[in-house]
Amino acid sequence: MRIETYERMFMILAALMLALGIVGIAIGALVAGVHVPSPAGRVDPRALSSTPPFDQPGLRDLGNSKYEAVIVARAWQFQPNEIEVPVGSTVTFTLASTDVIHGFVLAGTNANVMVIPGQIAQVTARFDQPGEYVWVCHEYCGFGHHQMYGKVVVR
């Protein structure tokens, strides 16, 4: 079979681009540690109020500048919707929903997870600069979606 010179060049170019893309994904996943957030566990959304740690939402000091923020998402609020930590803190957000699918995106960080009923979502962020970091629900969850937000105050 005869292949035109230009066609051959484009086939080689396309194969190179494809290989480059695959290598890029492999480096991202294996070297840079890029990955999609996966559920940290399972929880019964109807029994959230009696299931630790979601029976007592709030901030826990784990020592060594590490914190865990346990946050319950429900239409249409986060509980708690404000936490305060010192500069230099690393906060692991542990979230669960009591009702519908919500989202959690924290401005100024790369924390971004879905909060799906039945799943425990977990994401970690480090705060090296003082300020207020607003988080919002980024999954349309109904009438009050736009008023579903909270903030991390870093002092």
Ligand code: CUA
């Ligand atoms: Cu919760 Cu949108």
